[in-house]
Amino acid sequence: PRYSHSINELAALLHNVELSQNMYYDTNSSLYTEAMDYQESFPPSDFASLYPTQEEWDAHLVDERNVFDAQQVIHTSRWREEIHARDLRRRAEQAAAEE
Structure with a gap:
């Protein structure tokens, strides 16, 4: 599998990062790294x-x-x-x- 964490876990972390940008996140964790990689596969729509x-x-x-x-x-x-x-x-x- 491409990710060791479920898509739901990755999406939940991305959601939390988006909502709580002032919180500390362990940017070296595999969950965070995979979530950022997952996010890059879905570029945001332009306004x-x-x-x-x-x-x-x-x-x-x-x-x-x-x-x-x-x-x-x-x-x-x-x-x-x-x-x-x-x-x-x-x-x-x-x-x-x-x-």
């Missing part, structure tokens, strides 16, 4: 072929912004819940300490 007109590019940007905005709404809601829960815990701890 001009994906969005051949200004209107299509603009629509893509709107779609991307909408996805981002929706994610931020979810993240903000989760953040508010966590902050609220933290504040409740702190108040309960303070009340218990004052007794």
Whole structure:
């Protein structure tokens, strides 16, 4: 076989590298080396072929912004819940300490 790791393992690593570029990856590992080799066999499409007109590019940007905005709404809601829960815990701890 060409690769010692499954295609799913290679794809998962490539996905993680794409999403978490600030993470450390052992670039000497066989998984990383094979994943990079696998990635080279699929060159990315150029943007001009994906969005051949200004209107299509603009629509893509709107779609991307909408996805981002929706994610931020979810993240903000989760953040508010966590902050609220933290504040409740702190108040309960303070009340218990004052007794």
